[in-house]
Each structure stands twice: as C-alpha cells, then as structure tokens.
Amino acid sequence: MAALLRLLLSRFGILLTELLTHFGGLFVRAYLWLKVAKLGIFTIKLGIFFGILSAMINGIKLLGNSLIVSMPPMLADGITRVMPDNFYACVTTILLAKFIVYTFHIKDRVLHMGSDV
Incomplete structure (x- = not known):
C-alpha cells in the first residue's frame, strides 16, 4: 500500500x-486582477460617498444663503441683535453633522453593496 x-x-x-510551471503565472494574474478590480470598485464607491457628502454641504450652504425674508424693521433689528454673525455657518454645521451621522449609519450597506458579485 x-x-x-x-x-x-x-x-x-x-x-x-x-x-504550476505552465499555468502559475495565469493563476497569479487572475488573482491580482480580482484584487485590483475589488479595490477599483471600492474606490468608486468611496468617491460616490464623498461626492454626495460635498454636494450636501454645498446644497445646505446655498439654501441658507438664498433665504430672503421680509420683516418689519424693528423685528429685523431685534433678530440681528439676538442671532450671531455666523448663523448660517452654525446651521450648516448642525445639519451637516446630522447628515454625516445618517450617512455613517448606512455606509456599511453602501460600501458593501454589490461585493458578492
């Protein structure tokens, strides 16, 4: 036996x-191609994530700066005394923080979407 x-x-x-002598190089190239393809897909997903984040920042800033309200002069004067000078920056930061928290809650699903393909 x-x-x-x-x-x-x-x-x-x-x-x-x-x-291995004849097909070893082919196996190594196929393995490396799969790794590079996965890295490329991950990079594309990460770029989409940051693109959405920057679009949200610009949208909040644009929305805050484009609001125009007509008020009586005394009321407008009272609000400017109470409201800080960087009010739009504060509102943008608060809304952006909420958006970032929401985005990080769903980031695992977004970044792993399609990884089984």
Whole structure:
C-alpha cells in the first residue's frame, strides 16, 4: 500500500509541478486582477460617498444663503441683535453633522453593496 501511495504521489507531484510551471503565472494574474478590480470598485464607491457628502454641504450652504425674508424693521433689528454673525455657518454645521451621522449609519450597506458579485 505504501509503495502504491508513493508511486501516485510521485506521478501527481510531476503533474502538479508541470501545471504550476505552465499555468502559475495565469493563476497569479487572475488573482491580482480580482484584487485590483475589488479595490477599483471600492474606490468608486468611496468617491460616490464623498461626492454626495460635498454636494450636501454645498446644497445646505446655498439654501441658507438664498433665504430672503421680509420683516418689519424693528423685528429685523431685534433678530440681528439676538442671532450671531455666523448663523448660517452654525446651521450648516448642525445639519451637516446630522447628515454625516445618517450617512455613517448606512455606509456599511453602501460600501458593501454589490461585493458578492
């Protein structure tokens, strides 16, 4: 039994050596291509994530700066005394913080979407 096993291992060892000699480079290239493709898809998803984040920042700033309200002069004067000078920056920061928290709650689903393909 041991002689038969030794004979089979020696024959299959030669076949395995020949297989790796001829197709080893192909296996390595296929493996590396899959890794690079996954990295590329991850990079695209990350770019989309940051693009949406920057679009949200610009949208909040634009919305805050485009609001125009007509008020009586005394009321407008009273509000400017109470409201800080950087009111729009404060509102933008608060809304952006809420958006970032929401985005980080769903980021795992977004970044892993399609990873099983």
